[in-house]
Structures are given as structure tokens and as C-alpha cells.
Amino acid sequence: xxxxxxxxxxxxxxxxxxxxxxxxxxxxxxxxxxxxxxxxxxxxxxxxxxxxxxxxxxxxxxxxxxxxxxxxxxxxxxxxxxxxxxxxxxxxxxxxxxxxxxxxxxxxxxxxxxxxxxxxxxxxxxxxxxxxxxxxxxxxxxxxxxxxxxxxxxxxxxxxxxxxxxxxxxxxxxxxxxxxxxxxxxxxxxxxxxxxxxxxxxxxxxxxxxxxxxxxxxxxxxxxxxxxxxxxxxxxxxxxxxxxxxxxxxxxxxxxxxxxxxxxxxxxxxxxxxxxxxxxxxxxxxxxxxxxxxxxxxxxxxxxxxxxxxxxxxxxxxxxxxxxxxxxxxxxxxxxxxxxxxxxxxxxxxxxxxxxxxxxxxxxxxxxxxxxxxxxxxxxxxxxxxxxxxxxxxxxxxxxxxxxxxxxxxxxxxxxxxxxxxxxxxxxxxxxxxxxxxxxxxxxxxxxxxxxxxxxxxxxxxxxxxxxxxxxxxxxxxxxxxxxxxxxxxxxxxxxxxxxxxxxxxxxxxxxxxxxxxxxxxxxxxxxxxxxxxxxxxxxxxxxxxxxxxxxxxxxxxxxxxxxxxxxxxxxxxxxxxxxxxxxxxxxxxxxxxxxxxxxxxxxxxxxxxxxxxxxxxxxxxxxxxxxxxxxxxxxxxxxxxxxxxxxxxxxxxxxxxxxxxxxxxxxxxxxxxxxxxxxxxxxxxxxxxxxxxxxxxxxxxxxxxxxxxxxxxxxxxxxxxxxxxxxxxxxxxxxxxxxxxxxxxxxxxxxxxxxxxxxxxxxxxxxxxxxxxxxxxxxxxxxxxxxxxxxxxxxxxxxxxxxxxxxxxxxxxxxxxxxxxxxxxxxxxxxxxxxxxxxxxxxxxxxxxxxxx
Numbered sequence: 001x002x003x004x005x006x007x008x009x010x011x012x013x014x015x016x017x018x019x020x021x022x023x024x025x026x027x028x029x030x031x032x033x034x035x036x037x038x039x040x041x042x043x044x045x046x047x048x049x050x051x052x053x054x055x056x057x058x059x060x061x062x063x064x065x066x067x068x069x070x071x072x073x074x075x076x077x078x079x080x081x082x083x084x085x086x087x088x089x090x091x092x093x094x095x096x097x098x099x100x101x102x103x104x105x106x107x108x109x110x111x112x113x114x115x116x117x118x119x120x121x122x123x124x125x126x127x128x129x130x131x132x133x134x135x136x137x138x139x140x141x142x143x144x145x146x147x148x149x150x151x152x153x154x155x156x157x158x159x160x161x162x163x164x165x166x167x168x169x170x171x172x173x174x175x176x177x178x179x180x181x182x183x184x185x186x187x188x189x190x191x192x193x194x195x196x197x198x199x200x201x202x203x204x205x206x207x208x209x210x211x212x213x214x215x216x217x218x219x220x221x222x223x224x225x226x227x228x229x230x231x232x233x234x235x236x237x238x239x240x241x242x243x244x245x246x247x248x249x250x251x252x253x254x255x256x257x258x259x260x261x262x263x264x265x266x267x268x269x270x271x272x273x274x275x276x277x278x279x280x281x282x283x284x285x286x287x288x289x290x291x292x293x294x295x296x297x298x299x300x301x302x303x304x305x306x307x308x309x310x311x312x313x314x315x316x317x318x319x320x321x322x323x324x325x326x327x328x329x330x331x332x333x334x335x336x337x338x339x340x341x342x343x344x345x346x347x348x349x350x351x352x353x354x355x356x357x358x359x360x361x362x363x364x365x366x367x368x369x370x371x372x373x374x375x376x377x378x379x380x381x382x383x384x385x386x387x388x389x390x391x392x393x394x395x396x397x398x399x400x401x402x403x404x405x406x407x408x409x410x411x412x413x414x415x416x417x418x419x420x421x422x423x424x425x426x427x428x429x430x431x432x433x434x435x436x437x438x439x440x441x442x443x444x445x446x447x448x449x450x451x452x453x454x455x456x457x458x459x460x461x462x463x464x465x466x467x468x469x470x471x472x473x474x475x476x477x478x479x480x481x482x483x484x485x486x487x488x489x490x491x492x493x494x495x496x497x498x499x500x501x502x503x504x505x506x507x508x509x510x511x512x513x514x515x516x517x518x519x520x521x522x523x524x525x526x527x528x529x530x531x532x533x534x535x536x537x538x539x540x541x542x543x544x545x546x547x548x549x550x551x552x553x554x555x556x557x558x559x560x561x562x563x564x565x566x567x568x569x570x571x572x573x574x575x576x577x578x579x580x581x582x583x584x585x586x587x588x589x590x591x592x593x594x595x596x597x598x599x600x601x602x603x604x605x606x607x608x609x610x611x612x613x614x615x616x617x618x619x620x621x622x623x624x625x626x627x628x629x630x631x632x633x634x635x636x637x638x639x640x641x642x643x644x645x646x647x648x649x650x651x652x653x654x655x656x657x658x659x660x661x662x663x664x665x666x667x668x669x670x671x672x673x674x675x676x677x678x679x680x681x682x683x684x685x686x687x688x689x690x691x692x693x694x695x696x697x698x699x700x701x702x703x704x705x706x707x708x709x710x711x712x713x714x715x716x717x718x719x720x721x722x723x724x725x726x727x728x729x730x731x732x733x734x735x736x737x738x739x740x741x742x743x744x745x746x747x748x749x750x751x752x753x754x755x756x757x758x759x760x761x762x763x764x765x766x767x768x769x770x771x772x773x774x775x776x777x778x779x780x781x782x783x784x785x786x787x788x789x790x791x792x793x794x795x796x797x798x799x800x801x802x803x804x805x806x807x808x809x810x811x812x813x814x815x816x817x818x819x820x821x822x823x824x825x826x827x828x829x830x831x832x833x834x835x836x837x838x839x840x841x842x843x844x845x846x847x848x849x850x851x852x853x854x
Contacts, residue, residue: 020071026107037223038064042071044219045161045194052167052197052209055223057353057363061198062096063103064221065163066135068196070109072160073134077110080158081132084186086143086179087165093117093137094307096165100135111135116142119300129155140170140179141486147185148409148482159190164212167197168346171211171429172395174487174700177402180211180430185410188424200353201346207394211429227362229352231382233375234337234366240375240584243781246273247339247370251280254337254368259287262334263310264317267351269340271295271321272550275522277339278319282525293525294320297493297551298505302524336365341377343653344561345384345391352385371781373568373654375585377560379577380567391563398430400442400741402487404701407446409485411462412478415469418443441737443470449703452733453725459703483707489696496523499531499539507551512538520544523551560624560653562755566601568654569622573601588777596776597768604763606667607779609772614647617664618657618779619671623759627752628656631759634679635670642669650782657782667769673760676753694742695722701738 018024019034019042027034037055044051045068055061069083087093093115104111112133116125118141128136132155138146146152162183170176186193197212209218234257236249247268258264258281266281268274278293285291292306292315309315313332336355342348348367355363367378384391403425410416422439425431444450447470449459461477462470472478493506504524515521515530521544522528529544571577578586592598599605599620608617619635621628628651636658639646645661698704704722729736770776775783 019067020074022074022107023067023071026103029106035060035064035223037221038067040219040221041065041196042068044068044221045072045196048192048194049217049219050195050197050213051219051221052199052202052205052212053221053223054199054202054205055221056225057200057350058356058361059200059223061200061223062099062165065165065196065198066100069135069161069163070103070107070111073111074107074109078134078158080134081136081155082134082158083136083161083163084143084156084159085135085137085163085165086140086170086182087137088139088169088175089166093139094304095311096137098311113137116146118142140175140182141488143182144178144406144409144485145482147182148412148478148485150413152413153189156186156189159186159193161193162186162195164195164197166199167208167212168199168202168392171208172393174399174402176211176395177398177430178406178487180398180428181403181406181425183212184424184428184431187427201349201390201392203346203390203392204394210432211395214427214429214432229349229355229363229365229385231348231352231365231367231385233378233382234368235375235582240369240582241371243371243784245340245370245374246276247368248276248280249370250339250368251277252284254339255281255284257335257337257366258291258317259289261316263313263315263332264335264337265333265351265354266317266319266337266339268319268321269343271297273340274319274321275525275550278525279522279527281317281319289316290314291316292318294318296321297507298524299503301502302505334364336363337368338365339368340370341374341560341653342367342381342564343377343559344564345381345389346561348381349385349390372585372588373652373781375581376568376571377564377653379580380564380571383571384564384567389563391561395430397433398428399697399700399745400438400737401697401701403431403434403439404442404446404737405485405487407443408461408472408481408702411446411470411472412481415465415471417467417469438737441740445701445703445737450729450733450736450738452729452736461702480705480707481702484699484702484705487700489699489706495537496528497534497537497539499541504528504540507538511551515549518544520548521551522548559626559752560622562623562758565622565624565653569599569601572598592776592778596770596772596778598778600766600768602762603766603768604671604759605768605770606671607770607772607776608664608667609774609776609779610663611775614659614661615644615663616657616659616775616779616783617667617670618655618776618782619667620655620778621759622654623755624752625651625653627755627759628652630752631756632656632658633683634675634756637679637683638670638675639664652782655779655782657779668767671760671763671767673757673764675760676757680753690742690746691723691726693746694726694738697738697742697745698722698725701741703738 019027019039024034037053038060041051041053041064053061053064055064066083066085073082085093085096087096097113097115100113103109104113113135114124114128114133115137116128117139120128120142129149129151146155149155164170164179170179183195195212195218197208199208202208205220209220212218234250234253236253238249241249254266254277258266266277268277274293274295278291281291290309292309294303294306306315306318310318333355336352338348338351342351352363352365355365367381369375369378406425407421410421418440421443422436425439426434441450447460447462447464448454449456453459461473461481463473464470472481493508494512495506496504498504507523511521512530512533517530517532519530520527521530523540526542527544527548528540528542531539531541533539572589575589578589581589589598596607597605599622605620606617608615610616619631621631623631632649632651635656636646636649639658639660642665643662644664647659647661649656649658695704699706699722703725729739733739
């Protein structure tokens with residue numbers, strides 16, 4: 001059977017072909033049979049074609065990606081690099097190396113497989129350059145570094161194949177932009193190479209094929225569907241919380257499911273949540289079951305130890321974040337438990353697929369909603385999985401900051417002519433539509449910083465010779481460029497070390513600055529006492545006392561996908577679909593329909609009501625926390641113009657709630673499409689968001705150095721430097737390429753303007769304003785939510801006292817009020833312990849001021 005599309009053909013092989021006899025025998029010895037999609041990948045490779053494989057988890061995608069390389073190397077052994085495998089996670093490279101060892105050893109193939117990541121020792125790196133392995137496993141960052149070296153031509157000249165694992169997780173991200181540029185460079189070095197993309201969840205396969213190789217011959221290979229996953233919902237034994245997002249109320253039920261299964265992965269959405277969930281489970285672990293913790297801030301040694309224990313089957317459970325989302329091949333996992341709503345269908349399927357990891361057997365998973373709204377979201381996700389629907393956007397165009405870094409990296413490799421480099425860059429999927437003006441501006445920036453900065457020697461990094469070739473300005477500049485390669489702009493981290501003992505991991509610098517000696521915090525699965533700083537290392541000891549805080553991390557909150565949000569609205573709108581919801585949630589929705597009304601599928605329900613001498617307005621947008629965050633900033637600006645006296649607002653994934661001094665007028669005035677006009681421009685100009693965005697853009701582009709030989713920049717130094725440069729460029733070169741990149745990223749990414757625009761367009765003429773005498777049941781979760789955003793002049797309430805009154809108001813005492821209040825108190829205390837980073841958006845908080853350390 002063949003599938004076609006306008007630009008070039010793609011096909012799916014449905015009839016099994018054949019493998020070389022030694023490979024057929026190897027499959028037979030394991031009682032396996034090569035799957036049609038594995039044979040299709042071999043056929044595509046033998047025809048010299050690139051391919052995108054979309055196959056269910058457990059369907060042998062990794063073997064399908066490497067099988068052509070193993071066959072070719074078995075028939076024609078070579079010295080030097082033959083295949084490069086690129087993954088988004090270091091852990092995947094380690095896992096792949098372990099899995100490849102079996103067929104290589106059992107088939108006695110003359111193949112050496114090695115990993116090259118940021119954790120690879122220097123002596124091994126040197127050896128890999130001198131004598132490259134036949135198969136190299138790496139990440140986008142390490143591949144960029146290798147391509148920047150003078151001997152890259154020799155190292156990659158014989159390359160035949162690139163395997164991109166979890167392609168959907170890279171495309172459309174800055175790391176994906178980086179990889180896309182690397183693929184274009186590799187194609188220039190080794191014109192005959194083929195690219196194989198592997199993925200289990202792809203919503204836009206044609207766009208992903210274009211990203212892999214624009215306009216090229218990329219076969220689309222689909223694996224047969226596997227067994228449908230079995231997904232259930234686990235609720236707490238007691239009352240279901242109204243608010244909160246940690247899911248700790250269900251810890252006893254989670255522990256019981258761990259005890260009743262062989263091996264369990266407990267997925268959570270943030271690193272802070274992983275620490276809290278692990279601590280809650282450990283307190284309930286009376287049987288002393290071996291349970292581990294895995295997230296990206298732990299040391300590589302700790303993570304590798306956990307991964308090895310999982311592979312060996314010596315753990316009963318691991319609590320993990322997205323650090324274990326992708327592709328780790330642990331067939332012994334019996335079940336996956338997702339704590340908190342998944343926020344996206346593709347993300348849920350990726351995690352559910354970690355259970356069994358065999359295509360012919362159903363994966364078993366349980367979703368643990370943290371509150372009543374999340375129950376509905378979990379039900380929406382299960383419906384979407386059953387319907388075979390996926391979410392996710394097609395890859396966006398590549399960023400100019402990543403391109404600037406690439407230009408500098410390629411100049412480190414060898415001199416380049418801008419015409420030739422432009423043509424090469426346009427062969428990168430992420431930059432296929434790049435204009436010559438943008439490219440020339442990027443090169444000009446890489447050369448000397450641009451018009452406003454060219455008088456400063458520190459930004460003179462390239463020079464042009466008489467033949468028009470650009471050269472790097474010396475080995476010192478090249479060393480600094482290589483030290484700062486990468487697109488992940490982390491908040492500066494400080495290492496945490498047990499006093500007199502091992503390193504435990506890293507936490508963000510801002511968090512450590514809020515601690516004084518004696519403070520307790522939860523990290524690496526244990527309560528620690530902060531002892532003080534030893535240079536740039538935070539020293540701790542075991543057994544801290546008092547309320548333990550939990551480190552939180554920038555960018556930790558996952559966005560609610562547009563597709564899932566639409567399903568949530570559909571469930572709310574259709575009482576027939578409530579039958580699978582628990583009684584408490586059904587009663588909650590019925591009470592809402594009596595007190596006010598339920599949000600419609602395509603309208604925007606807005607409620608307003610008086611309370612405590614103020615007026616509240618709640619809009620049920622269901623567009624995700626980030627979009628509601630921005631919408632709140634814009635709406636409160638308009639409230640000021642309308643004379644409503646806004647005092648503050650709070651954004652959740654589901655609603656935007658604001659409070660004001662005066663009774664609001666027509667809510668339709670707040671949610672018109674012109675809200676994204678003058679209000680947006682004024683807010684962006686006045687807010688600190690552009691400065692934060694510019695700092696990240698400038699860091700990726702190489703204008704601000706994260707690392708310098710012999711020293712490391714502090715966050716304060718980076719902020720001061722970037723703010724000064726930002727003001728200089730705004731004043732003297734407002735059309736500077738980095739300012740253009742900053743405005744584009746702020747408008748399309750950080751503020752989620754596209755989702756707001758879609759919301760405002762969808763509800764045009766459909767804003768339903770209900771004026772109520774008191775708070776509605778659906779509004780209660782938002783009004784007790786932590787993390788309120790305060791408009792200047794606002795004041796903070798006592799949230800515990802307000803929570804009791806809110807629930808009583810909403811339910812008229814119909815529910816067991818005392819029990820509900822106790823649960824609300826527990827939830828609020830947990831959220832206070834988590835101590836989310838209010839400083840991200842200027843949050844106000846009631847907390848003792850941190851004492852200054854000597």
C-alpha cells in the first residue's frame with residue numbers, strides 16, 4: 001500500500017520482506033519475527049531513502065532505526081563513523097548502548113558503539129575524535145560541539161546514517177532548531193547520508209518529515225497499532241479536594257497499587273512534586289519496598305544508579321518527572337501511575353507506553369487527579385486516547401538566536417562564505433523559509449554585535465577576508481564560543497553536597513539565597529538541613545527540623561493542550577458525559593448548573609459576584625495557565641481604563657479570576673479581540689518579561705556568556721549585563737536582530753498570545769455574563785488557589801479563613817463542611833510548604849524575611 005502527498009512519495013510496507021540469513025537466524029533464536037515496519041525501514045535504507053517511522057511504544061522502533069546500519073556494517077565493515085544516533089535525553093543514549101550490545105555481541109559484528117554527551121570523560125572524547133566508533137550516540141548539544149571542531153570534516157566524512165529518536169520531542173524546540181542545523185551541515189559533509197526519524201506519537205507527520213529533510217525523499221513508515229492501553233482513574237479514599245495540584249491526598253492509594261504490582265513508574269509533572277510525592281510514599285512504605293526518585297536535578301551518578309536498578313529489576317517503584325518520559329526500554333514495568341492531570345494526550349501516551357513496553361500487550365496505567373477540575377481533564381484524556389486522537393502543534397520556524405550560535409560554531413570549524421552557508425542553512429527543516437535579510441543580520445551580529453555594539457572589542461568575534469570568507473577571531477574566541485554552546489538557558493544552579501559526604505545534585509541559586517543555616521528543605525528524597533555555603537557549593541546535613549520547603553524550578557509547569565482543553569469544555573457542556581465522573585464531581589457540576597450555569601462548548605462563561613467588600617469576576621477560558629496568566633495581565637489593564645479598580649487576579653489551567661474595588665460592568669468589554677492591540681503593546685513595553693526574554697535570547701545567541709574560561713557568571717551579573725545591553729539596543733538600534741527575535745518569542749511563546757487570540761475569536765459575540773449574589777461552586781477552586789498575581793495597590797487575604805467561607809457560600813452548607821474545611825486546610829498547608837516561586841511573576845507572599853548571611 002502506498003500513501004502519497006504532493007511533493008514526494010511516501011510508503012508503508014505491509015508485506016514482510018526478507019533479512020540477511022544471519023539476522024533471520026538471530027530473530028528466530030529469540031523466537032521473534034521481524035515486524036513489517038522494521039523491514040520497511042531496511043527497504044528504505046537500501047533504496048537510499050530517509051524515513052520517518054511512527055510506531056507504538058514497544059514495537060521495536062529502536063531496532064528498526066539501527067537495523068539498516070547493523071546489516072550494512074555486517075556486510076561491509078568500515079573503520080570510522082557510520083551512524084550517529086541523536087536523542088533528547090542522555091539517559092536514552094545510555095539505554096540504547098545497553099540494548100545494542102545484545103545483537104552486536106550475539107551476531108559477532110565488528111561494531112563499536114559509544115556515547116558522547118556532556119558527561120563523557122575528556123580522555124574518551126579525545127579517543128573518539130582520533131578513532132571514532134562505528135556508531136556514536138549523542139545529543140544535539142554534543143553534536144554541535146563536534147561539528148565546531150577543526151577535524152569535523154574528517155570525523156563525519158564517511159557518515160552514512162543519522163537516527164533521530166523521539167523526533168516529535170525535538171521538532172519545534174530550540175534544541176530541535178539546533179539539531180536541524182546540524183543535519184544540514186552533516187548533509188554538506190556527507191551528501192549521501194540518510195536520516196531516520198523515530199517517534200511513537202506524531203500529530204503532524206508530514207510537517208515532521210519536512211523538518212527532518214525539507215523537500216527531500218522521506219518515506220513515511222507506520223507500524224501496526226498495538227494493544228489498546230488500559231487506563232483507569234485513582235481517587236483518594238476520602239473527600240476529593242477542591243483545589244491543589246500535588247495529588248498527595250491519594251498517596252495511600254498510590255502506595256497500595258505499588259505494593260500490589262511488580263514494578264511501577266510514578267510520573268509527576270514537576271521536580272518539586274516528585275520530591276513531595278516520594279516523601280509521602282516513603283512515609284507510608286511500612287514494608288520497606290525499594291522505591292527510588294529520578295529527576296533532572298539529581299547527580300548523574302544517582303540517576304544512573306536508579307536507571308541501572310530499574311533495568312536490573314531490583315526496584316519496585318520510581319517516582320520520576322519528564323527525565324524518564326522518553327523511550328527507556330524497561331519491559332519489566334507493570335504499570336504507570338500519572339499523578340496530576342497529564343495536560344496533553346501525546347504526553348500521556350508517551351508515559352503510559354513505558355508500562356510493559358511491548359506492543360502486543362496492553363499498557364496499564366492509572367491517572368491520579370489532584371482536584372475536581374483535574375478529574376474532568378483525566379476523563380477527557382482517556383476519551384481522547386480511546387478515540388485515537390493526538391494533540392500537538394506542527395514545528396514552528398527556527399529561532400534567530402539559535403542560528404546566530406550556529407554561525408559562530410561553524411566559523412570555529414572553518415572559514416565560511418555567507419552565500420554558501422545561507423544555502424546550507426535553508427536545507428535545514430527549521431529554516432527552510434529563512435529570509436536572506438534575517439540571515440545577513442544574524443551574520444552581521446555574529447561578526448561584531450551589530451551597529452550599536454560594534455565599537456566594543458568583546459563582540460568582535462568574526463572578520464572577513466578579501467575573498468569574502470568569514471573567520472573566527474582567534475583560538476580564544478573559539479574556546480569561549482564552544483564553552484557556551486547549547487540552547488537550554490538554565491537559571492544558575494548551585495550544587496548541593498552532604499557535609500563530609502557525596503554530591504546530591506543541584507538546585508536553583510535563587511532558592512539557596514532564601515535559606516539561612518538551620519533551615520530544612522526536601523531534596524533527593526530526604527529532609528536536609530542547610531548548613532551554609534562552602535564556596536559555590538551548598539553544604540547540608542541530614543535531619544533538618546521544622547517545616548521543610550521544596551525547591552521549585554523555572555519552566556516547571558506543563559501547559560494544558562488546546563485539544564484537551566476543548567474536550568474538557570465538551571464534557572462540561574454535555575451532562576450525558578458525566579456518567580463516568582465520581583459522585584462528588586457530578587454533584588458539584590449539578591450545583592453549578594443550579595446556582596449559575598456551566599461553560600458552553602464554544603462560548604465564554606463569565607461570573608461576577610460580591611464578596612468581603614470587593615467584587616470578583618471569574619472567566620472560564622480553559623486555555624491553560626500561561627494563556628490565562630497573560631490574559632489576566634491584559635484584562636486588569638483594561639479594568640483600570642474602565643474604572644473597575646482591579647486589585648489582583650489568579651490564573652489556573654481552567655479559569656481566570658480577578659477581584660476589584662467596584663462592581664464590574666459588561667464582561668464582554670474585557671474579552672474583545674482588540675485586547676491584543678494597545679493593551680498588549682503597552683504591557684509588553686512596561687513589563688520585565690521582554691528583559692527576561694532578551695536575556696535568554698542573548699545567552700543562546702552568544703551575546704551574554706554563561707561560561708568563561710576560569711569563571712562562571714552569576715545570575716545577577718548576567719541580568720545586569722543583559723539589561724544594560726537591552727537598553728542600549730532599544731535606544732540606538734531598535735530593529736536589532738536580537739530585539740526582533742525577542743519580540744517574536746515573547747508574542748508567540750512566553751505569553752501564549754496565539755491561544756488567547758483563538759479564544760477571543762471563538763467567543764466573539766458569545767460572552768455569557770452571569771451576575772451572581774455569591775460565589776459559584778465552579779469558582780471556589782480558583783479563589784483558594786495559591787499564587788495570586790497582585791496588581792499594585794492590592795492586599796493579601798488570610799487564605800485559610802477565606803477558604804472556609806468560600807466553600808460554605810458555594811454549597812450553602814449542603815456538604816460536610818467541617819471535613820471539607822479540614823481537607824482544604826491540608827491542601828493549603830502543602831502548597832505553602834511547596835513555596836512556589838512567587839518571584840517569577842512578582843507574587844506577593846506572607847513569609848518571614850530571609851535573614852542576611854554573614
